[in-house]
Amino acid sequence: MKKVLIITYYWPPAGGPGVQRWLKFVKYLPDFDIEPIVYIPENPHYPIEDGSLTTEVSKNLMVYSQPIFEPYGLAKLLSSKKTKQISSGIIKAKNQSFFEKSMLWVRGNFFIPDARKFWIKPSVKYLKDVISKENIDTIITTGPPHSVHLIGKQLKKDIGVTWLADFRDPWTSIGYHKELKLSNSSEKKHKALEHAVLNEPDRILVTSNTTKTEFEGVTKQPISVITNGYDSDYKGDADLDKRFTISHIGSLLTGRNPKNLWKVLSQIAAEDAVFRGDLQLEFMGVVSQDVMDSMYRFELGPYIKMLGYGSHAEAQRKQQRSQLLLLVEIDSIETKGIIPGKLFEYMVAKRPILAVGPEGWEAGEIVSNTNAGKVFDYSAEAELKKTILQWYTAFKKERIVSESIGIEKYSRRALTEELSKLL
Numbered sequence: 001m002k003k004v005l006i007i008t009y010y011w012p013p014a015g016g017p018g019v020q021r022w023l024k025f026v027k028y029l030p031d032f033d034i035e036p037i038v039y040i041p042e043n044p045h046y047p048i049e050d051g052s053l054t055t056e057v058s059k060n061l062m063v064y065s066q067p068i069f070e071p072y073g074l075a076k077l078l079s080s081k082k083t084k085q086i087s088s089g090i091i092k093a094k095n096q097s098f099f100e101k102s103m104l105w106v107r108g109n110f111f112i113p114d115a116r117k118f119w120i121k122p123s124v125k126y127l128k129d130v131i132s133k134e135n136i137d138t139i140i141t142t143g144p145p146h147s148v149h150l151i152g153k154q155l156k157k158d159i160g161v162t163w164l165a166d167f168r169d170p171w172t173s174i175g176y177h178k179e180l181k182l183s184n185s186s187e188k189k190h191k192a193l194e195h196a197v198l199n200e201p202d203r204i205l206v207t208s209n210t211t212k213t214e215f216e217g218v219t220k221q222p223i224s225v226i227t228n229g230y231d232s233d234y235k236g237d238a239d240l241d242k243r244f245t246i247s248h249i250g251s252l253l254t255g256r257n258p259k260n261l262w263k264v265l266s267q268i269a270a271e272d273a274v275f276r277g278d279l280q281l282e283f284m285g286v287v288s289q290d291v292m293d294s295m296y297r298f299e300l301g302p303y304i305k306m307l308g309y310g311s312h313a314e315a316q317r318k319q320q321r322s323q324l325l326l327l328v329e330i331d332s333i334e335t336k337g338i339i340p341g342k343l344f345e346y347m348v349a350k351r352p353i354l355a356v357g358p359e360g361w362e363a364g365e366i367v368s369n370t371n372a373g374k375v376f377d378y379s380a381e382a383e384l385k386k387t388i389l390q391w392y393t394a395f396k397k398e399r400i401v402s403e404s405i406g407i408e409k410y411s412r413r414a415l416t417e418e419l420s421k422l423l
Helices: 017-032 051-056 071-078 080-087 098-109 117-134 147-159 175-179 184-199 209-216 259-271 273-278 289-297 312-321 342-348 362-369 382-396 412-422
Strands: 002-007 034-041 062-066 138-143 162-167 203-206 223-225 244-249 279-284 304-306 324-328 353-356 373-376
Touching: 002 017, 002 117, 002 147, 017 034, 017 051, 017 412, 034 117, 051 312, 062 117, 117 147, 138 147, 147 162, 147 184, 203 209, 203 412, 209 223, 244 312, 244 342, 259 273, 259 279, 259 289, 259 353, 259 382, 273 279, 273 382, 279 312, 312 342, 324 342, 324 373, 342 353, 342 362, 353 362, 353 382, 362 373, 373 382
Parallel strands: 002 034, 002 138, 034 062, 138 162, 162 203, 203 223, 244 279, 244 324, 279 304, 324 353, 353 373
Antiparallel strands: none
């Protein structure tokens, strides 16, 4: 059986979408005669934790770990809340405090490519022995944090292993990168590291065709697209919410603010007293203050229900019970290739998806192609209102039906089979 070393920062008990991709690949790789061995930090700073995910890690899995020094641990002593927000990618666009501005400047200019850079050297030294001991010839690095790729880069240079670099998100084109207050020299360093990482692996793995096209402008190395996916055999038998719930699962960060949706919901609520009594907007996860302020400006406060962070199992149950599932992406050309991992779990929850994102959004194309819901850009109002009223009419008749098709190819096992062929 072929052995593969997977180098990742996020691993249970880490919560959120970052951990899911390789947790599921590791789960199914043995089905295709590949033995995964995982390397993780011993003492990581995870902004979100979900202890329930530890039950998905096989007792037979070999896991190696090494301590990591993280500046976030020191910053946390000054402001735990703000440190957690910034390490989670929650960056306010306006009214930043001096502390927030300072942290972003330090994060962008001192910690290149990111604050986990101090794990690189000790990991390279440690993993040389692990690779020799386990007789490993293939390694996989997954980022962000993109400093993890620099571990793979150095190991390939020093001992000649085959290296696959997996990008769950882009690097310098990701939305929050331009918020890091980078100096010109720091921006050049990020670009140079990105260029090196993209030109030295034996293969690059990305989660969207948009990212593949972007990277093809930088490298001639082979690039494969394997999206995220779902891991469920749900049959669609949950008791649906009694109210007209529109639920968003996961972080709704600054910029993901569909003001046209809030405006339309406000209009319908003002026009229809029965709708007002039925409407409920549910949020499981972090919601930025900018988004909250917008909803309150449109007088949606009475309909908001904050559920806080829930475990992965709780999120799945909420998805299955909701009347509609909200999927939102920033209205920007840079986000056209972002395909949120929750999209695939939304689809297998068998509830209609209300998606709002940029024109040409790849995730929106998946929603449309699988008939999993309806997709709107940030300028849509009349058609958005018409669709919501159609869904509401179906709700009053006690059934909003999801009629998604062709989603089986996004199962985690099917995606792992694709990966096994590359390995």
